[in-house]
Amino acid sequence: MSYVKPLFHHPSLKKNKVGYVKADYEGVISTLCAGCGHDSISGAIVQACYEISLEPHRLAKLSGIGCSSKTPTYFLSNSHGFNSVHGRMPSITTGANMANKELIYLGVSGDGDTASIGMGQFVHAIRRNLNMVYIVMNNGCYGLTKGQDSATADFGSISKAGSDNPYQGIDLAGLALELNATFVGRSFSGDKSQLVPMIKAAMAHPGFAFLDVISPCVTFNNNKGSTKSYSHVRAHIEETSIFDFVPHQEALTVEYDKGTSKELELFDGSKIQLSKLAPEWDPTDRFSAVNRLHEAKANGQILTGLYYINTESEDLHGKLGTVDQPLNKLQQEALCPGSEKLEEINASFR
Amino acid sequence: MKPTNIQNPEYFHKVVDCQYACPAHTPVPEYIRLIAAERYTDAYMINWESNVFPGVLGRTCDRPCEPACRRGRVEEEPVAICRLKRVAADNKGEVKHLMPQGPFPSNGKKVALIGGGPASLTVARDLAPLGYEIHLYDEWAKGGGMMRTQIPAFRLPESVLDEEVNYVLDMGVHTHFNTFVDSMKEILDKDYDAVFVGTGAPSGRALKIPGYEEGKENIQIGIEFLANVAFEHTDKIGKKVIVLGGGNTAMDCCRTSKRLGADDVHVIVRSPRKDMKASPWEIEDAEREDIIIKNNMPPKEFVIEDGKLKGVLFGNVRAEYDENGKRSLIPTGEPDVFIEATDVIIAIGQDNAFPWIERDLGIEFGKWDLPVVDRTSFQSSLDKVFFGGDAAFGPENVITAVAHGHQAAISIDLFCKGKNVMDRLPPMTNLVSQKMGIHEWTYDNGIAHDLRYQVPHEDKAISLKDRKIEVELGFDHIAGFKEAQRCLNCDVQTVFSHSLCIECDACVDVCPTDCISFVVNGEEEDLRTRLNAPAENLSQDLYVSEPLPTARVMIKDEDVCLHCGLCSERCPTAAWDMQKYLYNTTKTYTHEGAGVVG
Numbered sequence: 001m002s003y004v005k006p007l008f009h010h011p012s013l014k015k016n017k018v019g020y021v022k023a024d025y026e027g028v029i030s031t032l033c034a035g036c037g038h039d040s041i042s043g044a045i046v047q048a049c050y051e052i053s054l055e056p057h058r059l060a061k062l063s064g065i066g067c068s069s070k071t072p073t074y075f076l077s078n079s080h081g082f083n084s085v086h087g088r089m090p091s092i093t094t095g096a097n098m099a100n101k102e103l104i105y106l107g108v109s110g111d112g113d114t115a116s117i118g119m120g121q122f123v124h125a126i127r128r129n130l131n132m133v134y135i136v137m138n139n140g141c142y143g144l145t146k147g148q149d150s151a152t153a154d155f156g157s158i159s160k161a162g163s164d165n166p167y168q169g170i171d172l173a174g175l176a177l178e179l180n181a182t183f184v185g186r187s188f189s190g191d192k193s194q195l196v197p198m199i200k201a202a203m204a205h206p207g208f209a210f211l212d213v214i215s216p217c218v219t220f221n222n223n224k225g226s227t228k229s230y231s232h233v234r235a236h237i238e239e240t241s242i243f244d245f246v247p248h249q250e251a252l253t254v255e256y257d258k259g260t261s262k263e264l265e266l267f268d269g270s271k272i273q274l275s276k277l278a279p280e281w282d283p284t285d286r287f288s289a290v291n292r293l294h295e296a297k298a299n300g301q302i303l304t305g306l307y308y309i310n311t312e313s314e315d316l317h318g319k320l321g322t323v324d325q326p327l328n329k330l331q332q333e334a335l336c337p338g339s340e341k342l343e344e345i346n347a348s349f350r
Numbered sequence: 351m352k353p354t355n356i357q358n359p360e361y362f363h364k365v366v367d368c369q370y371a372c373p374a375h376t377p378v379p380e381y382i383r384l385i386a387a388e389r390y391t392d393a394y395m396i397n398w399e400s401n402v403f404p405g406v407l408g409r410t411c412d413r414p415c416e417p418a419c420r421r422g423r424v425e426e427e428p429v430a431i432c433r434l435k436r437v438a439a440d441n442k443g444e445v446k447h448l449m450p451q452g453p454f455p456s457n458g459k460k461v462a463l464i465g466g467g468p469a470s471l472t473v474a475r476d477l478a479p480l481g482y483e484i485h486l487y488d489e490w491a492k493g494g495g496m497m498r499t500q501i502p503a504f505r506l507p508e509s510v511l512d513e514e515v516n517y518v519l520d521m522g523v524h525t526h527f528n529t530f531v532d533s534m535k536e537i538l539d540k541d542y543d544a545v546f547v548g549t550g551a552p553s554g555r556a557l558k559i560p561g562y563e564e565g566k567e568n569i570q571i572g573i574e575f576l577a578n579v580a581f582e583h584t585d586k587i588g589k590k591v592i593v594l595g596g597g598n599t600a601m602d603c604c605r606t607s608k609r610l611g612a613d614d615v616h617v618i619v620r621s622p623r624k625d626m627k628a629s630p631w632e633i634e635d636a637e638r639e640d641i642i643i644k645n646n647m648p649p650k651e652f653v654i655e656d657g658k659l660k661g662v663l664f665g666n667v668r669a670e671y672d673e674n675g676k677r678s679l680i681p682t683g684e685p686d687v688f689i690e691a692t693d694v695i696i697a698i699g700q701d702n703a704f705p706w707i708e709r710d711l712g713i714e715f716g717k718w719d720l721p722v723v724d725r726t727s728f729q730s731s732l733d734k735v736f737f738g739g740d741a742a743f744g745p746e747n748v749i750t751a752v753a754h755g756h757q758a759a760i761s762i763d764l765f766c767k768g769k770n771v772m773d774r775l776p777p778m779t780n781l782v783s784q785k786m787g788i789h790e791w792t793y794d795n796g797i798a799h800d801l802r803y804q805v806p807h808e809d810k811a812i813s814l815k816d817r818k819i820e821v822e823l824g825f826d827h828i829a830g831f832k833e834a835q836r837c838l839n840c841d842v843q844t845v846f847s848h849s850l851c852i853e854c855d856a857c858v859d860v861c862p863t864d865c866i867s868f869v870v871n872g873e874e875e876d877l878r879t880r881l882n883a884p885a886e887n888l889s890q891d892l893y894v895s896e897p898l899p900t901a902r903v904m905i906k907d908e909d910v911c912l913h914c915g916l917c918s919e920r921c922p923t924a925a926w927d928m929q930k931y932l933y934n935t936t937k938t939y940t941h942e943g944a945g946v947v948g
Binding site: 004005007008029030033036037039190222234 | 425796799853859860864886900910912915916921
């Protein structure tokens with residue numbers, strides 16, 4: 001059993017714009033089960049951060065409890081991190097975000113951590129449009145306690161023990177749409193070509209960006225009859241579109257056919273390019289996204305890709321009109337302007 | 351690309367870079383692991399079976415394995431393979447009982463070996479156990495050939511050489527020492543069933559520039575000088591010595607001169623330093639002994655005063671290369687340089703010479719007066735005569751001579767049995783999983799990050815006094831272990847079973863050197879640019895799987911794989927497995943207990 005990763009890397013690894021190679025974004029070796037989908041999502045996060053030339057100290061990774069919430073140890077060792085209480089990641093993130101708006105907040109949660117114990121926190125973070133990326137590593141079971149069905153397990157999905165799930169599963173992406181989240185998408189741990197650009201776009205989005213990533217539990221939920229196994233997902237996957245993210249000031253490399261493609265400009269000038277989209281779906285129209293999702297479900301398909309984006313998103317800081325500077329950078333005179341200023345304010349209320 | 355055929359014995363062989371580069375294909379990682387386990391005797395026997403002279407080669411090998419070592423591609427320097435071999439030789443226990451035990455029942459066939467060097471001795475070792483009566487002829491008083499006459503004792507102690515030569519001679523070889531064979535016809539007239547010629551390249555080139563005839567008394571040919579020193583016909587030299595030439599012989603000559611009493615030794619090379627043929631470590635060792643090496647100076651004249659050699663006059667040149675890399679040395683116009691010398695040693699190359707082979711025997715000679723020899727069978731145009739070592743295709747090195755010897759022995763055996771000499775057996779290969787349990791391997795798969803360890807040297811003040819004092823002291827047990835741990839175990843192969851793969855990407859994510867990619871198939875040239883890390887080293891193969899359920903293929907670039915086994919450890923379905931590949935070239939015999947370990 002290997003406990004440490006070798007320090008050697010490919011000699012011709014390219015450095016990104018800020019001078020780091022991909023390995024600089026990695027974490028320690030994973031202790032999750034071999035083949036866990038979560039490790040692939042970690043890999044996609046590493047890849048995305050490397051590609052957008054993020055300086056690691058510009059990001060804070062936060063998580064709750066569960067297999068999923070262990071993963072921040074396995075990526076971005078040089079970033080800030082907070083492993084919080086079960087289901088309480090959104091409130092910790094809210095506090096951190098309010099105190100320092102300059103960081104990118106990456107919340108990592110699981111289906112138990114979000115859809116059960118943390119449901120209350122989750123929906124309120126959406127409601128406030130907190131500026132963060134919220135990734136659910138969704139495997140439909142409680143892997144850490146030997147694979148009981150979770151709240152996102154689909155109705156009728158067969159567990160490893162052989163019983164089928166009698167309850168309706170919660171569709172977290174559908175719920176996020178319903179709550180008017182400003183960026184909603186679903187992806188699959190086994191499809192990095194889609195997941196990596198979606199993470200990049202989610203990080204560029206100013207507001208609550210929700211990614212429900214189906215991530216097979218290779219130990220407890222990869223059996224025949226499970227709707228979250230590698231083979232079932234691969235067989236039933238349906239993409240909303242081919243998704244590409246083009247960072248600010250970079251040229252588009254692929255020209256798509258005008259009739260079936262769409263280009264969306266984000267707040268920071270970066271672009272999302274969508275091609276081969278379904279005719280009746282418009283990613284900026286929430287109703288069409290809801291319809292598209294229901295339609296796919298009715299056909300027994302697992303719809304992945306971007307569902308909906310509000311390009312006019314205003315995050316919580318905007319709503320509250322907070323100061324631009326992070327709290328830890330505010331000086332004494334700004335925080336406590338003195339008794340003369342107090343007199344002045346009091347006088348204005350007379 | 352087509353799926354890789356791992357049934358082809360050469361595919362995984364090529365992944366073991368060191369073994370592949372070795373002319374004798376010694377299973378390097380196999381014996382390095384045994385050294386780490388302090389099983390020196392077993393490590394020695396693996397070597398002995400493959401290269402016959404582990405103690406000699408552990409000190410003097412040209413080490414084609416080291417530039418090939420994968421470690422050199424992920425870190426600064428390769429594993430010190432050669433010096434590890436010496437660790438096995440220095441620390442081994444009793445080995446003779448592990449070797450074939452004579453007397454061997456006769457098979458009624460007689461073979462003559464002309465020349466007592468590494469090629470002939472290898473043939474003797476491979477044939478004697480099969481019952482051949484071996485007659486070995488050599489002009490010198492002892493066996494070993496150029497290993498004895500041209501490698502100075504401060505690099506190779508006589509006792510080490512004697513031991514390994516005697517292991518072969520003790521198999522009942524009939525030796526005819528002090529016998530210079532001056533007629534092939536006479537040999538052929540004796541009733542030998544086959545004759546093997548392993549006479550090396552015994553003719554050192556002279557340099558007949560002005561002053562040579564007059565100064566002759568103090569001008570020597572390098573290989574003759576070294577042989578005379580080895581047999582103690584020469585035991586002193588003048589105070590100021592110039593060695594001409596930039597190869598390993600030049601390095602041995604200059605260092606030997608220092609030990610025979612010269613104070614001021616120059617090596618003058620006509621070409622630039624980077625074109626010198628000497629191994630970098632030999633140059634380093636010479637300079638450590640205060641020998642001055644000067645480049646870009648072709649000799650023009652031996653300067654004679656009062657009928658005696660006074661020194662050498664050199665011109666100045668610079669090297670220019672045309673677009674084909676062909677070099678020409680252009681005079682710079684600077685004034686000639688005179689360097690004083692009491693003695694000059696010429697070490698500018700050596701040639702094969704066969705004045706003793708009559709040209710009417712049916713042995714055909716071709717270009718450069720070299721015999722026409724088949725590259726596979728080592729048979730000459732006279733079917734009972736075989737050539738090997740430097741005598742076959744010109745000067746090479748000891749390990750190449752050994753490789754030739756093994757192949758020639760196979761041919762001689764086939765020939766004597768009346769079989770076709772081209773009817774050769776494929777190599778012996780074995781591919782076995784190294785899994786002992788979940789994430790447990792038979793080999794130490796943790797990657798040691800240590801840099802190459804330096805071999806300690808004897809104090810210069812001591813070693814320069816006596817030419818028989820060995821300069822290199824060899825690794826001790828601890829350094830030997832640490833250096834052995836630097837080996838990446840490239841013989842433990844990453845074997846992929848496409849039918850088990852669920853394409854979870856775990857191997858891709860964990861691979862520290864980004865070797866593994868799952869992509870849509872294409873042409874090799876295109877694929878090499880599309881992988882997770884560019885596969886720019888074209889000498890290294892891509893391992894391509896059968897198509898997977900998503901219509902992609904797994905492609906692994908073998909180039910910088912650390913063989914750390916993480917892909918296998920992170921694979922949920924054991925689609926990856928670490929399997930040890932043992933490749934042994936087939937020899938005339940494989941003695942029980944020799945070479946097959948673990």
